[in-house]
Amino acid sequence: MKKFTLILFLLSFCFATAFAQTRTITGTVTSAEDGQNFPGVSVFVKGTTIGASTDLDGRYTINVPADAQTLVFRFVGYETQEVAITSEVINVALKVASEELEEVVVTGYAPKSKESITGSVQIVDAKKIEQIPIASFDQIIQGQAPGVSVISNSGRPGQSASINIRGVGSLSGGTQPLYIIDGVPVDAYDLSTLNPNDIENMAILKDAASTAIYGSRGANGVIQITTKKGKPNEKSFIMYRGQYGTASNANDRIEMMNSEQKINYEVDLTNRGLLSLRPQGGMTDDEYNTYLDSLKSIDTNWKDVFFRTAQVQSHEISTRGGTEKTSYYLSGGYYQQEGTLIRSNFERWSSRINLDHKVNDFITVGVNGTVGYETNSLTVESRANIWAPVFASLLLNPYEQPYDENGNYIENFDTYSWGNPIQQLDLNDSNNNQYKILGSLWGEIKLYKDLYFKTNAGMDFYDWLSNNYYHPDSYWGNTGGYVNGGASKSFQRGRAVTISNTFRYAIPLPEEHKLNVLVGSEIIESKSESLATSGTNFGHDGLTTISGTTEPLSASGSYWEHSFLSYFATANYGFMRKYYLDLSIRRDGSSRFGDDAKHATFWSVGASWNIKSEPFMINIDPLSSLKLRLSYGTSGNADIGDYTWKGTYGFGGSYFGYPTSGPNVLNNPNLTWETSSILNLGIDFGLFSRLNGSLELYHKKTYDMLLNVPASLTSGISSGMQNMGAMVNKGIELQVEGDVIRAVDFVWNLNINGAYNHNEITELFPGEDEQLFDNYIFKVGYPARAYYITEFAGVNPANGKSLWYDANGNLVNFFSDDNRRVLNKSMYAPINGGITTSFRYRNISLSAFFNFVYGKYMINNTRFFLASHGTFAAYNQTTQMLDYWKEPGDMTEVPLPEGVGEFDTRLLEDASFARLRNLTISYDVPGKYINKYKISSIRVYAQGQNLFTLTKYQGYDPEYPGIYEVNNYPMYKTITFGIDIGL
Structure with missing residues (x-):
């Protein structure tokens, strides 16, 4: 009995001791914004795994050890709070994180x-x-x-x-x-x-x-x-930003022959009897060699003649601020950039006003507007013609020169029969000017508690004017219908008006629920018109406008209009600030589609879950946030011509000298929207309260595609637009961003993103799985615009002739378009992304931004002329052509230059690239040096854009959004210096 009593006493003592080592803390968590109770907040003892979460009323209860000193309150998107345990009741108001x-x-x-x-x-x-x-x-x-x-x-x-x-x-x-x-x-x-x-x-x-x-x-x-x-009650702030720098061509991997190389190349081909480029004629050997030496001594680099180091500058001043009822932002700016190609220049003047005013407790009004004017001076150029400036910079022979010893134009060129290209550029002129006004007026009325009505009226207006002058002594002034010079003028003016009206209501529900609904309507009306005219044969020297010509050459005009009428609604529901549901629906009507198919309905549903806010995630400290998103819905594409569905006629051609008319567009009253359905799964995450990232998977199917379908020839039209076919885009995206190192005086931030997209045509026309074009194809099972081209197989080492593969993959010694093959390569890159990194040490910052594109292919049409295997050997060629086959046994990729150029996979190049987009170093002047002068901030910096490019592409630049790249204006790199001054 004594032993039992002793054991009972000891057990009671242990339980009492254990009870004395814990205590109960209770309290309520509210939102600092609106004071409402806050459910789902994680509450735990700092440094332990002991935790709880607030209930639907924002209340919590937690048993903590006797020696516990701090409670931590955490919710995704809000500032984490640490509160000392000083009583048994602790109430907390959470603030939204500033970011x-x-x-x-x-x-x-x-x-x-x-x-x-x-x-x-x-x-x-x-x-x-x-x-x-x-x-x-x-x-x-x-x-x-x-x-x-x-x-x-x-x-x-x-x-x-x-x-x-x-x-x-x-x-x-x-x-x-x-x-x-x-x-x-x-x-x-x-x-x-x-x-x-x-x-x-x-x-x-x-x-x-x-x-x-x-x-x-x-x-x-x-x-x-x-x-x-601006913001209400914001102190007025004035900012000046000025920049000045230079621009030059960013990437040049085109190595052309110099004079000695080109002369020797011409002589060699002539002596071999392949091409008659440099015959000796009646000259003696000494005379011939002296003549060749004189040509070799010239050696003009035509790239240096046509391209330049250009100037870039910008200046801007802005101010923002606000009073209790009015907030504002005003700015004015000037931007000017000379083109790296001579005679090209761009200037822009811009201004903006954003003004919000609270009339009373119920009415707020505002205006947002910008007015811009730009002028673009151009060189007279044409991508398809060999006399365009970019082409001339490559194709002109280096033994030609633009000026004589007195600085006068040399007018007779062996290469160009139409004269000196520099003189041609100086004689002619081309420029475009445009005004643009973009703005809106809006007003919002509070009709009832949390019920608002908003109306917004916006306008996008532009006025575009183009002038071209062709000198009577220039080539352009005497070709294409022009005789003794000419001029052309064209303008286009348009405006689009958008009026939207919405009702927005936050439906009152218990505190753990939030439901916002919005309903509205929108009307868009767009109109534009254009006029173009030209004249030729100037009546007197010195005249430069159409009014100075004596013969009209052409005149044309056009008018377009379209409209949309839409009704829409959205609902956004949130529960405990953990679970969210979005619903949207829109009914659209458009004049761009047929009478029987003008209307369509589009909808979506989306949901998200803040997983980190769940109690079972409290103890996973490295994971600072975790959110799951899922959505599905439909949207449409109405980006086609205004009258694509409507049968129209036009004038063109002649019959026994009389003008004729014929159908332009086939009538299709059933033409309707191209529709896409999109499934998206996303995960947002945070690590160590320092790194943030997202991972997304998506599947997008486009159906009822707007396709130009071949039509019966009896219709008089080769094709008409119909709704047929389907295509899929599916892929994955990843982004990670955050501070790798975060110290008092030093921060290293890194942002990495990348994406992979798989594009595939899954359906075309009934009974057809392909549609052929010149060198690409629409084909089921392949990406859009897959290349369709004859495959080059190399050079026969026995005779120097080119070899190809036929359509079945067999080796053949003749070229034929019938041997074109579908390649799983496209102009659309499946992989792209970017890397941004920045370092800040006290007042000094350094940042660099790279982007990359992988899997992009492009036909280098320029090489068809520059590496022509003799076809265009009268013009300058790339140094690669010097390595042509010369005798049996030679192993080379350059065949015997017999003047036979073929369009095959030699021109299809990998246009993947990685580029340093921007590199900036800056210094912020400490406030102690400038505040006494009432200057709030000064920042000086230097930066470079497109400083280097890594690519296999052999043209001027791989960055071009087309199937063919021919004579394209090269991308530029800039180095600029700037200063920002805040008052």
């Missing part, structure tokens, strides 16, 4: 917080846009967003880029994304008049949950642009 506040984005017709987004949205903020001197802001997206392919159209000043989001979305319709600037749609091909430094951020919408709300225009993705604005 999350900055990432509230507009992904439709209303803003959304980042935590509630269920779709695939990529944000490019102003910090990645500012300070880089570019003419068109779409160029800065290159390599910044996974799955977004951005290829510059040309190196000519002011040129925009071609963008494909998650592969090519159409075979015959438009493939560019929809651009929305402050709620106003704009033309994807008209972006250079806008100042990139006015942009606050860009949201790239890639999946159906994000784009279906735009219905018939969202199939190729949406780029939603928000410009800078």
Whole structure:
């Protein structure tokens, strides 16, 4: 009995001791924004695995050890709070993380917080846009967003880029994304008049949950642009930004023969009896050799003659601020870039005003607007002609020269029968001018608690004018119908008006629920017109305009219009700030489609789950965030001509000298939307509260494609547009970004993104699985525009003749287009991405940005002329042609130059590349040196763009969005110096 009593006493003592070592803490967690109770917040003891989470009313209870000192409160997207345990009741108000506040984005017709987004949205903020001197802001997206392919159209000043989001979305319709600037749609091909430094951020919408709300225009993705604005009660801030630098050709892997090489090449081919390029004629040997030596002594580098080191400069001043009721942003800018090709230049003047005013507690109004003017001076050029400046810089023989010893033009050229190309450029003139006005007026009324009505009226207006002058003594002034000079003038003017009205309501529910609904309508009306005229035979010297010509040459005009009428609705539901559901639907009507198919409905559903907010994830400290997203929906493509469905006639041709008319377009009242269905799975994650990343998988099927289908010849038209065929894009995207090293004085940040896209045509016309073109093909089972070309097999070492493969893969010694084969290669790269890294040590920063494209192929049509195997040997050739076959047994890829050039896989080149897009070093002047002068900030910097390129492509540049590259204006690299001053 005594033993039992002792044991009972000891057990009671142990339990009492154990109970005394723990205590219970309770409390409530609320939102610092609105004071509402906060469910699902993780609460745990710092340094332990002991934890709990708040219930639906934001309350929690947790048993903590007696020696516990700190509780940690954590929820994804909010600032983690550590609170000392000083009582048994601890209440906490969580604040939204500052970076999350900055990432509230507009992904439709209303803003959304980042935590509630269920779709695939990529944000490019102003910090990645500012300070880089570019003419068109779409160029800065290159390599910044996974799955977004951005290829510059040309190196000519002011040129925009071609963008494909998650592969090519159409075979015959438009493939560019929809651009929305402050709620106003704009033309994807008209972006250079806008100042990139006015942009606050860009949201790239890639999946159906994000784009279906735009219905018939969202199939190729949406780029939603928000410009800078002031904030209420913000102190006025003035910023000046100035830059100056130089530009030169970025990449030149074309090695042309010098004078000695070219002369020897011509003589060798002549002596071998292959081509008669440099006959001795009646000259003696000494006279002939003296003549050749005189030619070799000239050695003109025509690239240096046609291209230059050009100047680049930009200046901008802006101000932003606000009072209690009014906020504003104003800016004015000037950008000027000389082209690296002589006689080309681009200038832009721009201004912007963004003004918001709170009339009273119920009404807010605003205006967003930009006015831009640009002028583009051009060289008279044509990609298809051998006399174009870029071609001339390569094909002119080095023993020719533009000027004599007195600096006068040399007019007689052995190579060019039409005269000195430099003189031709100086005689003629070409320029384009454009005005653009883009803006909107909006107003929002609070009708009831959390019920708002908003109306927005936007307009996109442009006025474009082109003038060309052809001197009476120039080649261009005496060809193509021109005699004794001529002039042409054309203009195009258009405007698009967009009016949208929406009702937005946050439905009152218990605190753990949030439900926001939006319904609205939108009407878009677009009209444009153009006129072109030309005249020839100037009546007097010195005249340069059409009014000075005596004979009319041509006159034409056109008019287009289209309209959209849409109704839409969205619903966004959130539960416990962990689970989110998005629904959207849109009904579109468009004049671009047939009478029987003008309307279509598009929809989407998306869901997300903040997994890290679950109690079972509390103890996984390395994983600071984890979110799962899933979406599916449809969107459409209406980017076709305004009258594609309607049977029309046009004038053209003649019959016994009389003008005739005939059908232009076949009537198709059933022509309707090209539709895409998109499935998207995404995972967002954070590691160690330092690294953030996302992984996405997607499958996009495009069906009822808009295709030009071959038509019966009895119709008088070769093809007509119909809804047929299907195509699939599927892929994976990965992005990781964060601070690799984060110390007091030093930060190293790294951002890596990459994407793989598989594109495949799955269906074409009934009973047909292919459609042939010159050197590419639409074929089921292959990517869009797969190359269809005869395959070169090498050079026969016995006789120096070229060899090819026939359609069955057998070796043949003759060329034939019948031996063309389908290659699993395309102009669309399956892999692309970018790497951005930055280092900051105190006030010094260094950043570098690379982008890469892999698996892109392009026909180097320029090499057909430069490496012609004798066909164009009268012009200069690449040094590769010197290695041609000379005797039996020679192993070479260059056949005997007999003047037989063929279009085969020798011209199909790997155009993959990696490029250093930007390198910047900067210094921020410490405030202690400048604040006393009422200057808030000064930043000085130097930067380079396109400094080097790694590629196998043998042309001027691999970055071109086409099947053929011929005579394209080369890309440029720049080195600039700049200063930013803030007051």
